[in-house]
Amino acid sequence: MNAEKIPDIIIGRLPVYLRALQRMADNGLKTTSSQELGEHVGISAAQIRKDISQFGEFGKQGTGYSIAYLLDKLREILKVDRKWDVVLVGAGDMGHALANYQGFANRGFHIVMIFDNDKEKVGQKIDQFTVEDTEKMIERVKAAGVKIAMLTVPAAAAQSVTDKLMQAGVKAFLNYAPISLNVPNNVKVQYIDPATHLQRMTYYL
Amino acid sequence: MNAEKIPDIIIGRLPVYLRALQRMADNGLKTTSSQELGEHVGISAAQIRKDISQFGEFGKQGTGYSIAYLLDKLREILKVDRKWDVVLVGAGDMGHALANYQGFANRGFHIVMIFDNDKEKVGQKIDQFTVEDTEKMIERVKAAGVKIAMLTVPAAAAQSVTDKLMQAGVKAFLNYAPISLNVPNNVKVQYIDPATHLQRMTYYL
Numbered sequence: 001m002n003a004e005k006i007p008d009i010i011i012g013r014l015p016v017y018l019r020a021l022q023r024m025a026d027n028g029l030k031t032t033s034s035q036e037l038g039e040h041v042g043i044s045a046a047q048i049r050k051d052i053s054q055f056g057e058f059g060k061q062g063t064g065y066s067i068a069y070l071l072d073k074l075r076e077i078l079k080v081d082r083k084w085d086v087v088l089v090g091a092g093d094m095g096h097a098l099a100n101y102q103g104f105a106n107r108g109f110h111i112v113m114i115f116d117n118d119k120e121k122v123g124q125k126i127d128q129f130t131v132e133d134t135e136k137m138i139e140r141v142k143a144a145g146v147k148i149a150m151l152t153v154p155a156a157a158a159q160s161v162t163d164k165l166m167q168a169g170v171k172a173f174l175n176y177a178p179i180s181l182n183v184p185n186n187v188k189v190q191y192i193d194p195a196t197h198l199q200r201m202t203y204y205l
Numbered sequence: 206m207n208a209e210k211i212p213d214i215i216i217g218r219l220p221v222y223l224r225a226l227q228r229m230a231d232n233g234l235k236t237t238s239s240q241e242l243g244e245h246v247g248i249s250a251a252q253i254r255k256d257i258s259q260f261g262e263f264g265k266q267g268t269g270y271s272i273a274y275l276l277d278k279l280r281e282i283l284k285v286d287r288k289w290d291v292v293l294v295g296a297g298d299m300g301h302a303l304a305n306y307q308g309f310a311n312r313g314f315h316i317v318m319i320f321d322n323d324k325e326k327v328g329q330k331i332d333q334f335t336v337e338d339t340e341k342m343i344e345r346v347k348a349a350g351v352k353i354a355m356l357t358v359p360a361a362a363a364q365s366v367t368d369k370l371m372q373a374g375v376k377a378f379l380n381y382a383p384i385s386l387n388v389p390n391n392v393k394v395q396y397i398d399p400a401t402h403l404q405r406m407t408y409y410l
Contacts, residue, residue, distance in 0.1 A: 042385055196221060
């Protein structure tokens with residue numbers, strides 16, 4: 001197995017398999033097949049077998065996959081067999097929703113700090129967090145060794161916040177600001193922009 | 206031009222070009238090149254030229270693209286040269302953030318109704334909306350002819366809400382619930398799940 005050689009499109013499907021398998025496990029299931037998993041995620045059984053086989057032999061012909069084993073392996077591959085600290089920048093509506101979101105902890109993530117540059121928001125409590133001033137962001141993030149950030153700042157601020165966070169050592173950005181970010185090749189960005197997602201579907205309507 | 210033949214991956218990039226071009230226009234720019242646009246969106250100039258040429262000849266060798274013209278064409282192709290009504294289901298934190306989000310109106314979308322099945326939320330005001338009971342959802346959505354829905358419901362409720370909305374005529378879903386939806390081929394789904402997006406990046410860390 002050579003991690004560098006796995007196409008990114010396959011990596012992108014693994015979290016979806018992981019999520020579906022976790023749901024099966026939560027429902028008390030012990031084993032599954034590529035067929036059954038495929039029905040849950042809307043991907044063909046052949047594609048799933050091919051994707052998973054990139055990482056080794058995890059299932060047996062005829063008996064299918066052990067859900068617990070496959071969960072362990074997928075978590076290991078995706079490196080969410082540990083807990084990642086995440087910094088959240090932007091304490092507006094979306095920042096609040098993410099700070100209160102209960103779906104991170106059991107999937108490998110843990111928000112540890114929230115920043116905003118608005119002096120009225122600094123010092124506010126969100127869930128168990130106190131919003132901190134972005135002036136202290138580089139220093140704080142660097143000291144804590146945080147590698148992942150979620151940005152819910154306005155588009156106009158997103159690049160400068162990104163530059164500062166990269167300076168602090170952040171290597172992965174989940175960007176809710178409606179703008180593309182300029183980052184070097186060794187930094188990853190995923191985009192969440194509801195209008196962009198909607199526009200991708202209206203083409204077909 | 207045969208709309209059916211354009212690969213979905215190209216369609217997925219068009220909203221990103223549209224967003225960057227709109228930003229250039231807002232900044233007072235009149236023309237751009239595939240090179241310049243590429244730097245904004247992190248996609249090669251060659252890829253951009255190839256993507257755009259699928260739909261006709263919109264630029265001139267040497268003089269580049271008229272931003273206003275390309276904006277018009279992209280809006281027309283993506284069918285966001287009109288305003289689409291959108292129904293929002295789920296009046297929790299994320300539903301509130303979306304209801305208050307200012308980024309839909311100028312990109313072709315308009316939330317028209319918000320539903321929740323929680324009797325304590327029904328009747329609540331969010332922005333200019335009153336949260337309505339999901340019991341009336343099928344009837345209301347059908348009568349209004351809404352084709353697009355955003356779901357911010359719990360995973361366990363997402364499929365049944367989707368089934369009801371399809372019954373009411375909805376053809377496109379932006380799903381924030383952390384679960385894959387089963388829909389027929391003529392119905393589109395886009396997924397927004399922050400933990401899935403984050404897990405896709407940890408692989409590389």
